Amino acid sequence: MENLRKHIEEITPISDDEFEYVRTFFTKKRVRKHQFLIQAGDRVACEYWIANGVFRAxxxxxxxxxxILQFALENSWLSDYHAFFYQTGANMNVVCMEEAEVFCLTLLAREKLASDxxxxxxxxxxxxxxxYTAQQHRIISLLSRNPRERYEEFGSLFPDIVKRIPKKYIAEYLGISRETLSRIHPAHRRRSLN
Amino acid sequence: MENLRKHIEEITPISDDEFEYVRTFFTKKRVRKHQFLIQAGDRVACEYWIANGVFRAxxxxxxxxxxILQFALENSWLSDYHAFFYQTGANMNVVCMEEAEVFCLTLLAREKLASDxxxxxxxxxxxxxxxYTAQQHRIISLLSRNPRERYEEFGSLFPDIVKRIPKKYIAEYLGISRETLSRIHPAHRRRSLN
Structure with a gap:
């Protein structure tokens, strides 16, 4: 959990006692590759902090x-936020792409922690x-850039994700069809044809 | 400023003394139709709370x-948030579409208020x-729905905006070309041809 403390301290310093209190709100969970953390229609009990592993929502x-709405690697937070905050059924699915360890925070726990x-x-x-500001950037990119520009921009902004996620998922995230991805990235087409 | 108090109290109760303190952080500004609140390249000094009027970013x-990234009517907040929070030059423009009164909050004031x-x-x-959750919904809509579905969904979610904003701007917000808008909404084409 030391990494969670480091992650919080990127934003605000926190004392040993405070962190001891914070950690009591989280529950650890191991997730295997291909396992779903959230399935559409489910009640969404938790927000997840990813200690390690990779997910896509x-x-x-x-x-x-x-x-694809989101990729989540270590040190990121993930949920179906609409369903989580408004306590409605999930609209999204969240699946594990690389064996993971996550820390779960219920809505009640999150709000109590923020209030305390x-x-x-x-x-x-x-x-x-x-x-929020990253999503604004993504919306502008979806509205104003063509598929090739979106693909190149994503590669320059998120090199770590590009290294770990298959291109077909990155294309889905960017709203790029498989045919267009093949034109942008002929290596992908060659592999797909083999 | 009584409406600002009501707006805050939709989320949290606030005492008279506290509201007296809160209001000292805001500066009132009148904005005429077609006047720019933010222009691309400018430093973004403020976030704005719209007391009345209409803007588009x-x-x-x-x-x-x-x-178009955002429409803002009364009781909403508006800025170029990336430029505001990171104190970089604006990437957006914000223009007044209906004579307005806004309350400006600088980043320093906002952070002090939140801290105090x-x-x-x-x-x-x-x-x-x-x-954030509304933007997630918009991203999913941009990725998964065709122009007609996006237009109809927008109309059902935001009837107040549809009443006050010309259709060509709603089409820009939804990433719909003029040609497609004419097919979805023949009345628009008839008016455009006259």
Whole structure:
């Protein structure tokens, strides 16, 4: 859990006693590759902090096509946030792509933590604020850039993700069809044809 | 400013003394139709709370095309958030569409307010959290729905905006070309042809 402390301290200093209190709110969970953390329709009990491993959160449309909302690597937070905050059934699926260890935080625990410790309220505000500005950037990119530009921009912004996630999922995240991905990235087409 | 108090109290109760303190952080500003609140390249000094009026925030791409990130009506908050939080030059433009009165909050004032009053930290966290979940919904819609579905969904989610904003701007917000808008909404084409 030492990494969670480091992660919090990127935003706000925290004393030993405070961190001892913070850690009591989390429950550890191991997740195997291909295992679902959230399935569409489920009640979403938790937000997850990823200690290690890789996940993707995706929506499946009426035609059965997958659309990726988020990739989550170590040190990131993940949930179906609408379902989590409003306590409705999940709209998303979250699946494990690399064996993982996560720490679960229920909504009740999260709100109590934020209410008990002003610095944790601050921490959560800062995290959601940076998520908000990153999403604004993504929306502008979806509206204004063509598929090749989006693919190149993603590669320059998130080199760590590109190294660990198959290209077909990155294309889904960027709203790029397989045909277009093959034009952008001929190596992908060659592998697909073999 | 009584509406600002009501707006805050939708999230958290606030005493008379506390509200007296909160209001000292804001500066009132009148904005005329077509006036810019933020222009691309500018330093972004403030976040704005809209007391009344209508604004749109948009990005202009290299080809001169406008892409709309946000409409803001009364009781909403607006800025170029990336530029505001990271104190970089604006990437967006914000223009007034209906004569407006806004209350400006600098980054320094916002952070001091959140730090001095835990309940204001909570208020800002709740506001950005609901913005975050709404943006996730918009990203899924952009990735998974066709233009007609996006247009119909927008109309059912935001009837107040549809009443006050010309259709061509709603199409820009939804990433729908003028040609497609004419097919979805023949009345728009008829007016455009006259």
């Amino acid at each position: 995706f929506y499946v449309d009426d035609g059965g096509r997958e659309h 410790l002003h610095k944790m309220e601050h921490f959560f505000r800062m995290k959601v604020t940076s998520g | 948009f990005y202009v791409d290299d080809g001169g095309r406008e892409h 009053l835990h309940k204001m930290e909570h208020f800002f966290r709740m506001k950005v959290t609901s913005g």
